Amino acid sequence: MDDDVFAALSHPVRRSLLDLLKERDGRTLGELESHFPLTRFGVMKHLKVLESAHLVSCRKVGREKLHFLNTVPIQEISDRWISRYTAPFARSLLDIKSIAESFEREKTMTKAVSPRHVYELYIRASAETVWQIITDDEKTPLWQHFNMTSHTDWSVGGEYAWMMGDKVAIGGRIVEMQQPGKLVLTFSAQWAPDVAADQPSRVTFEIVPISEDACKLTLVHDDFAGETATSKAVVGGWPESLSRLKTLAETGEPFMLDRAG
Incomplete structure (x- = not known):
């Protein structure tokens, strides 16, 4: 997977495409x-390479196919090559968090049909394994941002709370x-x-089996009431959480981040 990501990033046109999606997400072909002196087919070929490396994900909205920057593979590279070995030094050269900053949609698109943040990743574990991790409060600190704990009433309409220490960091209800x-x-x-003043948004986990021991996980975070503090803040947490979730599902071992440094 790393080879695909590095190969995709090796071409300047593909890097420019990612830059465009970083500036404003959800663009059409x-x-x-x-933005390029290329044919439509040429740009499509570069987008296909980025899709194959899972750096770009696509979503149909009406008749249009929209392209979204998917930062999860970049976070995985950070976890493997930077977080373990050279984090204090690499951060002075490249702020990985800046890659995962706010991905803005067209302001003319309605929030009802336009998801704000879309992440997807392929996991070498069954859909049931991934589901069990997500819906097990005991496993929440093994994959969630800042090692948050959780308390959940696992039923439709039930309340949940993701905790930092004894304080609720995120709360809500189960819709489906x-x-x-x-x-x-x-x-x-x-x-x-600032985020507490925002209206609640919506998070959707979609898990699609590919085989008995592999699945595709898509997370959509949408239904923001405009460009809120929450919509800008969550892009720093989801890539890390999903990367850690993938590691836990595939290996059975948590990737614990030491934030002391």
Whole structure:
């Protein structure tokens, strides 16, 4: 997987495509094509390479195919090559977090049909294994951002709370549960006054089996009330959480980050 990502990043046109999606996510092929002196087919070929490396994900909205920057593979490279060995030095050269900053959609698109943040990853574990991790409060600190713990009433309409120490960082209700394929939550951030002032948004986990021991996980975080503090903040946490979830599902061992440094 690392080889595919490095190969995809080796071409300047593909890096420029990622830069465009970092500036504003959810672009059509026509929008991206207008920035390059290439044919439509040429831009499509570069996008296919990025899709194959899972650096770009696509989602149909009406008749249009929209392209989204997927930062999970970059986070995985960070975990493998930077977090373990050279984090204090690499951060002075490259702020990985900046790669995963706010991905803005067209302001003219309605929030009802336009997901704000879309992440996808392939996991060498069964859909049931991934579902069991996500829905097990005891496993939450093994994959969640900042090693958060959780308390959940696992039923439709039930409340959940993701905790930092004895304080609720994120809370909400379960909107939909379809084991082992779909989990929909309301998302109310509470870790700071600016995000606590926002209306609740929505998080959807979609787990699609590929084989008995592999699945595709897509996370969509949407239904923000505009460009909120929450919509800007969560892009720093989801790539790390999903990368850690993948490691836990595939190896059975948590990737614990030491934040002391």
